[in-house]
Amino acid sequence: MRVLHWFRKDLRLEDNTALHEAARDAAGDVVPFYASEPALLGRDDMAATRVRFVLDSLADLAARIEAAGSRLALAHGEAAAVVVAAARAARADAVYWNDEYEPALRRRDDAVEAALRETGIRVRRFHDRLLVPPGEVMTADGGPFTVYTPFRRACEALPLSRPLPEVTRLAAHDLPAPPLATLARLGFEEPASARWPGGAAEARARLTRLLAGGLARYATHRDFPAADAVSRLSADLKFGTLSPRTVADAALTARAAGAAPAAAVEKFVSELRWRDFYAHVLWHFPHVETGCFRREFDDLRWEGDPAQFEAWAAGRTGYPFVDAAMRELHATGFMHNRARMVVASFLTKDLLLDWRRGERHFMRHLVDGDLASNNGGWQWAAGTGTDSQPYFRIFNPVLQGEKFDPDGAYVRRFVPELARVPARWIHRPWEAPPLALAEAGVTLGDTYPAPIVDHAEQRARALAMYRVDAAAPPARGRGRW
Numbered sequence: 001m002r003v004l005h006w007f008r009k010d011l012r013l014e015d016n017t018a019l020h021e022a023a024r025d026a027a028g029d030v031v032p033f034y035a036s037e038p039a040l041l042g043r044d045d046m047a048a049t050r051v052r053f054v055l056d057s058l059a060d061l062a063a064r065i066e067a068a069g070s071r072l073a074l075a076h077g078e079a080a081a082v083v084v085a086a087a088r089a090a091r092a093d094a095v096y097w098n099d100e101y102e103p104a105l106r107r108r109d110d111a112v113e114a115a116l117r118e119t120g121i122r123v124r125r126f127h128d129r130l131l132v133p134p135g136e137v138m139t140a141d142g143g144p145f146t147v148y149t150p151f152r153r154a155c156e157a158l159p160l161s162r163p164l165p166e167v168t169r170l171a172a173h174d175l176p177a178p179p180l181a182t183l184a185r186l187g188f189e190e191p192a193s194a195r196w197p198g199g200a201a202e203a204r205a206r207l208t209r210l211l212a213g214g215l216a217r218y219a220t221h222r223d224f225p226a227a228d229a230v231s232r233l234s235a236d237l238k239f240g241t242l243s244p245r246t247v248a249d250a251a252l253t254a255r256a257a258g259a260a261p262a263a264a265v266e267k268f269v270s271e272l273r274w275r276d277f278y279a280h281v282l283w284h285f286p287h288v289e290t291g292c293f294r295r296e297f298d299d300l301r302w303e304g305d306p307a308q309f310e311a312w313a314a315g316r317t318g319y320p321f322v323d324a325a326m327r328e329l330h331a332t333g334f335m336h337n338r339a340r341m342v343v344a345s346f347l348t349k350d351l352l353l354d355w356r357r358g359e360r361h362f363m364r365h366l367v368d369g370d371l372a373s374n375n376g377g378w379q380w381a382a383g384t385g386t387d388s389q390p391y392f393r394i395f396n397p398v399l400q401g402e403k404f405d406p407d408g409a410y411v412r413r414f415v416p417e418l419a420r421v422p423a424r425w426i427h428r429p430w431e432a433p434p435l436a437l438a439e440a441g442v443t444l445g446d447t448y449p450a451p452i453v454d455h456a457e458q459r460a461r462a463l464a465m466y467r468v469d470a471a472a473p474p475a476r477g478r479g480r481w
Contacts, residue, residue, distance in 0.1 A: 001025060001026045001027075001029065001093050001094070002026055002029045002030075002031065002090065002091060002092045002093055002094075002171065003022040003025060003026040003029065003030045003031070003092060003093065003094050003095070003096050004030075004031045004033050004083075004086060004087045004090050004092040004094070004095045004096070005018060005019050005022045005030050005031065005032055005033065005095075005096050005097070006033050006034075006035070006083055006095055006096070006097040007032060007033065007034040007061070007072075007097075008034075008097060008098065008100060008240075009098075009100060009129065009238065009239050009240045010098045010128055010129075010240035010243075011054070011057040011058065011060075011061045011199075011200070011239055011240050011241050012061065012064075012200045012203075012240060012241055012242065012243070013061075013064050013065070013068065013166050013167045013168070013200070014163070014164075014165070014166040014167075014200065014243075014246070015163040015164045015165075015166075015243040015245055015246045016098070016128065016164065016167065016240075016243070017098055017126040017127065017128040017164065018096040018097050018098045018124070018125075018126040018128060019032075019096070019167050020164045020165070020167060021096060021124065021126060022094075022096040022124075023167045023169070023170075025094075026171075028169040028170065028171065029171045030070075030167075030170050030171055031070070031073060031086075031090045031092060031170070031171050031173045031175065032065050032070055032071075032072050032073060032170055033072075033073040033074075033075070033083070033086050033090075033175070034058060034061075034072060034073070034074055034075075035074070035075045035076065035077065035079060035082045035083060035086075036074075036075075036076045036181065036186070037076075037077070037078065037079055038076070038077070038078070039078065041186055041187065042187075044364075045360050045363035045364050045369075046363075046364075047191070047333070047363065047364050047365055047366060047367070047369055048183060048188040048189060048190070048191040049191040049193050049196065049333040049365065049366075049367045050235075050239075050366070050367055050368075050369055051183060051186060051188055052183055052188075052190075052191065052195065052196075052198075053196055053198040053235055053239065053367050054198065054239060055180055055181070055182075055183070055198070056195075056197055056198030056199050056202075057198035057199045057200070057239055057241050058072070058180055059180055059199065060198065060199025060200055060201055060202070060241075061199070061200070062177075062180070064200065065170055068167065068168055068169055068170045069169055069170055069171075069172060070170035070171055070172060070173065071172075071173070071175075071177035072177055073086060073090070073173065073175035073176060073177050074176060074177060074178055074180070075176070076181070079108050079111070079112050080108075080111045080112045080114075080115040081115075083095060083112050083115075083116065084112075084115050084116055084119060084121070086175060087116060087119075087121050088119065088121075089174075089175055090173055090175055092121060093121070093122060094121060094122035094123065094124060095112075095116055095121060095122075095123055095124075096123075096124045096125075096126070097109070097125060097126070098125075098126050098127070098128035098129065098240075099125050099126065099127060099128070099129070099133075100129065101129065101130075101134060101279050101282060101283050101372065102282065102289075102371050102372070103282070103286040103289055109125070113125070128240075128243065129240065129244070129279070130244060130275070130276045130279055131155065131160060131161075131244050131245065131248060131272060131273065131276050132155045132158060132273075132276050132280075134279065134280050134283035134284065135283070136158070137151065137154040137155055137158070137280075138154075144280060144281070144283075144284035144285070145277070145280065146281070146293075146386040146387060147386070147387045148273075148274065148277050148387045151273070151276075151277050151280070152270055152273050152277070155273055155276065160245065160248055160249070160252070161245050162245065162249060163243065163245050163246045163249050164245075191333065192330065192331075193329075193330060193331060193332055193333035193365070193367070194331060194332050194333070196235060196332070196333050196334065196367040198235070198239070198241060199241055200241045200242070202236075202241070203233065203236035203241035203242040204242070206231070206232055206233055206236065207231075207233060207236075207242060207246075207247060207250055210231045210232075210233070211250060211251075211254050211259065211260070213228065214228055214229045214230060214231065215231075215251060215254060215259075215260045215264055215265065215268060216259070216260045216261060216264055217229040217264065218230070218260075218264040218265075218267055218268045219261070219263045219264040219266075219267040219268075220264075222267070222271075222337075222338075223337075223338045223404050224338070224404050224405065224410075225324075225325075225328075225336035225338060225339050225404065225405060225410040226405055226407075226409035226410040226413070230336065230337065231247070231268070232334070233247060234334075234368035234370075234373075235334075235367045235368040237275065237368075238368050238369075238370045244272055244275070244276075247272065248269050248272055251265045251268050251269060252265060252269070274373075274376075275370075275372075275373055277376070277387075278372040278373050278375070278376030278377075279372040279373075281293070281372070281376060281385075281386050282371065282372040282375065282376075285386075288375055288376075288379065288385070288386075289371065289375065290356075292379065292384035292385070293379055293384060293385040293386045294384050294385065294386075297382075297383075297384040297466075300384075300465070300466065301465070302352055302353055302354045302465075303352045303461065303465050304351045304352030304353040305351070306353070308351050308353070308452055308453070309347075309351070309353055309357060311449070311452050312326065312343070312346065312347055312351060312353075312358075313326060313361055314326065315327040315330070315414075315415070316449050316452075317346070317449070317451065317452050317453075318430070318444075318448070318449040318450050318451035318452055319346065319397040319398065319401075319427075319451060319455075320401060320408075320411040320415055320418055320426060320427050320429065321339070321342060321397055321398070321400055321401030321404075321405060321410070321411060321427055322342060322343050322346050322397050323411075323414075323415050324339070324405075324410050324411045324413070324414040324415050325339035325340070325342060325343045325414075326343060327414040327415060328410075328414050329362070329365050329366070330365060331414065333365060333366060333367035334366065334367055334368065335362075335366070336410075338400075338404055339410075340362075340377060341377070341380075341381055341395065342395050342397055342400045342401075343358070344358055344377065344378055344381035344382065345381045345394060345395035345397075346395070346397050348381060348382040348383075348462075349382075349383075349391075349394045349395070349458070349459070349462040350394075350397070350453055350455060350458040350459070350462070351452075351453065351458070352458065352461060352462060352465055355378045355379060355381070355382035355384065356378075358378055359374055359375060359378040362374055362378070383466065391462070391463070391466040392463060392466075394459050394462060394463075396455060397455065398427050398428050398455070401426075401427035402427050405426075405427070406423070407423050407426075408421070408423050408426030408427065411426055411427070412426070415448070417441075417442065417447050417448050418440070418442060418448060419440075420439070420440035420441060420442075421436070421437070421440040421442060422436060422440075425437075429442060429444065429448065430444060430450060430451060
């Protein structure tokens with residue numbers, strides 16, 4: 001028996017469910033295959049930084065496949081056509097892959113399966129991307145969970161799967177294995193953001209760094225953007241250079257060995273489950289891709305000034321914590337989770353602009369941009385989603401900065417024009433004495449913008465704009481991208 005394994009967002013040989021099953025069923029006679037798809041690359045929210053990450057990851061994967069005695073077969077085209085062609089050319093009896101959960105990708109996979117079965121080629125599909133696959137946990141009345149905490153508890157009642165061993169032997173074949181494409185060849189310019197190295201080796205290095213330091217402080221320091229206390233594994237989980245099982249198992253092993261406190265590990269694994277939760281929501285409620293989960297908000301009239309979107313996107317709002325976050329995004333292709341919540345609240349509840357504009361901007365720039373997580377996070381902040389922050393809970397961007405960046409280290413890094421402003425004023429420079437600003441080299445409205453809106457005034461406008469019964473349920477949890 002020969003199997004074609006179709007790599008997608010599982011760019012690794014270790015702990016890869018479909019690949020492991022293929023290697024076992026075919027006794028190693030597995031042809032590794034990857035296809036780039038014009039329909040996906042041509043999306044207007046496709047970020048060049050993500051494409052660059054995937055190219056790096058494919059280079060790492062190709063080297064590992066070569067060490068396993070094979071070559072990574074490559075094709076470019078519409079999935080149903082190129083997968084069938086590759087399976088035929090490889091003389092494969094079956095095609096295996098790990099499922100994806102976005103609406104368009106589910107339709108694509110169903111079309112590919114139908115095309116393969118029409119030609120007599122068997123298909124096996126596996127769950128691999130989440131700790132708990134969609135449909136595995138349901139409420140007592142058989143419906144999907146729409147609140148995170150009971151979802152988490154239901155998931156915690158299930159045993160966590162252990163990581164699978166690395167596949168070390170793959171089949172020789174004569175399918176095309178050309179050099180990997182470049183960004184330019186795929187139609188992308190080199191992004192301005194710093195390179196986020198992709199590939200299983202880099203993913204493993206990031207996990208090792210987390211286990212060596214950040215994990216122990218995760219429960220207490222994860223909300224502080226200047227602290228090195230988050231995993232930075234989101235892109236690796238997005239593209240499958242690490243599996244969520246490997247990450248969770250490593251954290252739990254660290255707890256068992258006494259290398260990380262139980263509270264820190266429990267909080268970290270619970271944050272992994274937020275990723276599952278939003279994927280489940282998208283699976284069960286695909287309308288959230290373009291509309292509000294809470295449909296009563298679909299008719300909300302966003303009253304903000306569209307021109308202010310550009311100031312928000314450029315990190316020129318006059319609110320230092322917001323500006324630092326937006327500049328971090330453009331400089332690195334990443335944004336700290338606390339900062340994501342603050343800037344999303346600012347766009348929707350201070351600037352009164354549609355959350356979908358912010359969601360799309362993030363997808364155009366994030367290396368870890370993921371439809372389910374990004375959509376869920378934005379709808380949480382906007383108060384339109386499942387388990388969302390109520391519309392009347394509005395982040396104060398000044399107080400958020402003072403609480404989570406108390407000495408201004410995060411602001412000083414990404415808003416260097418404020419680097420010499422004393423910590424007392426770093427998050428509210430418009431209140432600083434003129435002499436303090438002069439000594440710091442800051443002229444409001446010139447070297448750094450004055451606030452583009454008054455938070456107190458905009459908060460009142462937001463409450464009126466939402467026009468929702470003030471008896472809405474209180475917020476549960478703290479949200480998660």
